[in-house]
Amino acid sequence: MHKVVIPIGPQHPALKEPESFSVTLSGEKIMKFSARLGYNHRGIEKACEERTYIQDVYLTERICGICSHSHSTCFVQAVEEIAGADIPKRALYIRTLVGELERIHSHLLWLGVAGHEVGFDTLLMYTWRDREVVMDILAMLTGNRVNYGINTIGGVRRDVTAEQGKAILKAMDTLEERTNYYIQIATKETTLIQRLSGVGLLSNKDALKLGAVGPTARASGVDRDVRRDDPYAAYAEVKFKVITDNHNDVYGRTLVRVGELLETYKIIRQIIKKMPEGPLTVKVPRKIPAGEAVSRYEAPRGEDMHYVKSNGTEKPDRVKVRAPTLANIQTVAKMLEDRQLADLPIVIAAIDPCFSCTDRLTGIRHAGKRSKSVLKWEELHAYSIRHYREHGIDFAELNKKMRKALK
């Protein structure tokens, strides 16, 4: 059959963020899927090098709008490791608390989006209504609904009072009741099961080979969770199960996320109960001694990794971010092989992609050549002028015309 290549994006009504996909179709069947990242590149890593560590906490927080606490905690952990700071227990507990609340809001958001992508908009309305409960709790604790700004180098900025603890526990009861209802839907509602089963299959072997992380990997039976395997913050002191599933498809990913919600409520209850008294911050010098550290964090979407290299000044030498979506985006091509085009939105949505997190680098290739080279700023500028001249656009003349027109 005749093959058709369909470009999806960078601007497309179905996409929430600008990203370019190219799909080769034979009829309705997907033959090849490729993603081109880089449309959301903002140069955050470079910007981090030109700011002090304290300023970088707020910058890394803005890498992602949904898992903002994940990125800032991951960065702060790396810096604290280099500085050798001993963070107070209470601060670690508060970090864990906010991190888990963030997981609730992210998973509820995903559940709604997934419902929307398969045409189950009632689920979107229900989950997003319930998400408001946790958003209100986050606003109460930290002051704002997004970009909580709770982390600082050496601890946290705000305390949790006893009344707030009570309000959180009350909210957890409401959310648990609602989540149990969603589990009932996910396990009994035939239309949902039929729509999601067998869609976006990723075998255990492929998940390991492609390096999938987070719920995407756990739904393919990969028993991996940084919170348990390499405990950070207060995770070593709380008991929870790592939810895995062997469905290997979008249905499995739904079950993993909904199951994780219940575990999160358990973690939060334990944290409120066990929270020790003590100071919130420890003083960390502005100049961080020379060294390097890698920090891992289990974000709602999977393992987030930050690498920080310091050189003894107030500013880091290098900051590298590996967001969970970058690890997961490779799996989408595998999931879509020989599948129907209609499954594409839900399969992409099922990895819970965040392209703003992912876009860390843009590569420039010589047109027609396969080789890559690094261009300096001046070279890039000269190249752009030459490129437009070759295409018959000379800005020198245009500038003259513009000046005349303005007179």
Next chain:
Amino acid sequence: MIRPGKMLKQVLESVFKKPATTEYPLVKARMPDNFRGKIVFHPERCIGCRLCMKDCPSGAIEIRKVGEKKFECEIDLGKCIYCAQCVDSCLKKALEATREFELAVLDRKKLKVTYNAETGEVSKG
């Protein structure tokens, strides 16, 4: 899965329920106590250490000397990311995060607010 009887109960309940949304412009929204809104400056407390300027992630704050131990402060509300790090950095509590959030203006010059001991809070433009 929901039986018709159960559905009827939900429908009737929803008829008499209050709307889930807030009537925001009519009823003024109350921000949480920890809210990080517009930053205000108290000139009498400032000692001019400029730690706030150094720590501001977006370069929105400027402290200027206007006399012997007297300082004025200019905050660009358009640049400010409302993280309130300056409030934490200030040793003398000269900066304060308020719960004010309705900061939209039609003229961008008005976003530059200067706090001075004599003239008080002045916005340009």
